[in-house]
Amino acid sequence: MKITNVSAMEILDSRGNPTVRAYVTIDNKITGSASVPSGASTGIHEALELRDGDDKRYCGKGVQKAIANIHQRIAPQLVGMNPFNQREIDMAMLELDGSKNKEQLGANAILGVSMATAVAAAKACNLPLYKYLGGVGAFRLPVPMMNILNGGEHADNSVDLQEFMVMPIGAPSFSEALRYGAETFHALKKILKKKNYATSVGDEGGFAPNLKSNDEACELILEAITQAGYTPGKDISLALDSAASSFYKDGSYDMHWSGTGKKTTDEMIALYQDWMEKYHIISIEDGLDENDWDGFNKLTAAIGKKVQIVGDDLFVTNKEFVQKGIEQSSANAVLIKLNQIGTVTETVETIQLCRKAGWNYIISHRSGETSDTFMADLCVAMGGGQIKTGSACRSERIAKYNRLLEIERELTSAALFC
Known part of the structure; x- marks a missing residue:
């Protein structure tokens, strides 16, 4: 089989901004x-x-240049290639771009075509995408890291940290884990209403109230877990995405809403140590600035045996940065985002590096999402056992959860959840 056509169009994402939808057709009309x-x-x-x-x-955010690059530069290069040679196709686009960060063609152009190629190839094999990408080992369903309270860059409120998440670690299956999370989400809404806090939501579907402190956010979630009928630390634990680079200024962490003012790296580590025990926190993502490598080394040394230390902005799904982190023991887990690196092949290579080092890896959405469910299939294919795809509301987030429910149903007793 050969690729016969590559095309694209401009669509809108969950924030109402343009993004790329790519199409790859092979010679059997799939x-x-x-x-x-x-x-x-x-x-x-x-x-x-x-x-x-x-x-x-579109306020300068249009993607017609990326679309044009797909039609005028990428398509002529890929037509006639074998759609099952994913790495060869991705490498051809990288060579065509020629830059380190995909600035010539655009990572959004390259990634759209890369993903669409995999989808077309899976269809041609009459396989679900997770089986095509993961083979016979694709049977592990992930624990959802459900974002139920938003702050930082994802909300216009008084909370410094970007995401407060619940992880249903005590659930027996993915579908039950999803239920645990959804019930906690609804319990939190009732608590916020009772306290006269806003129940509007941020970019990823978590509630975005103006709170008195970051501590109050954790306290409210623990209360919601209990009210939903679960035990904090046993049935459901907390996870944070601090996105600390967003409040790192002039050499210090300006957590102005916490009531304690600016903090040094060491003071941030001490804060996390305190929160870890107090709030049943088992995962901290981007706890420090993306350039604070020494700080990440200290943070991992201090609490890495008890807590998952996740690098997102630190690693940007790039195996070069991940390798540096492995050598320095800067973390013990990597957030995996397809569009941070720009091709399916490079994403898989970064995951393989994590596996080799014994590190965890978490497949993640972005704040500007679509109803595309590629990442849900990728998560099962790669078997990492964790996924970040937002809250229990907003259809672009729910689409991924519903896809995972479909996969669990398809796998039946073969599905593994742990």
């Missing part, structure tokens, strides 16, 4: 499509998302 997400809190080393910069159209 077409695969994929839509590319977009982040708000982005690492400085991420692959470049190509935008038009025309202020008269």
Whole structure:
């Protein structure tokens, strides 16, 4: 089989901004499509998302240049290639781009085509995407890291930290874990209403009230877990995405809403040590600034045996940064985002590096999402056992959860959840 056509169109993401949807057709008339997400809190080393910069159209956020690159440059290169040679196709696009961060073609253009190729190939094999990508070992369902309270860059409120998540670690299956999380989400809504806090939601579906402190956010979630009928630390634990780079200024962490003012790296580590015990926190993502490598080394040495220390902006799904982190023991887990690196192949290579080092890896959405469910299948294919895909509301988040429910149903007794 050969690729016969590659095309794309401009669609809108969950924030109402343009993004790329790509299509790859092979010679048996099967077409695969994929839509590319977009982040708000982005690492400085991420692959470049190509935008038009025309202020008269979509406030400069149009992606017609990326679309044109797919039609005029990528398509002629890929037509005639074997769709099952994913790595060869991805490497051809990287060579065509020629830059370190995909700034010539745009990571959004390259990734859209890369994902659509995999979807088309899976269809041609009459396989679900997770089986095509993961083979016979694709049977592990993930523990959801459900974002139920938003702050930072994902909400216009008084909370410094970006995401407060619940992890249903005591659930016996994915479907039950999803129920645990959803029930806690609804319990939290009732608590917020009772306290006269707003129940509007942020970019990823978590509630975004103005709270008295970051501590109060954790306290409210623990109360919600209990009211939902679960035991904190046994049935459900907490996870944080601090996105600390967003409040790192002039050499210190300005957590102005915490009531304690600016903090040094050592003071932030001490804060996490206190919260870890007090709030049943088992995972901390981007707890320090993306360039604070020494700080990450200290944080991991201090609590890494008890807590999952996750690098997102620190690593940007790039195996070069992950290798540096492994050598320095800067973390013990990596957040995996397809659009941070820009191809399916490079994403898988980073995951393979994590496996080799014995590190955890978490497949993650972005704050600007679409209804595309590629990442849900990728999560099962790669078997990492954890997924971040937002709250128990907003259809672009629920689409991923519902896809995982479908996969669990399809796998029946073969499904593994742990």
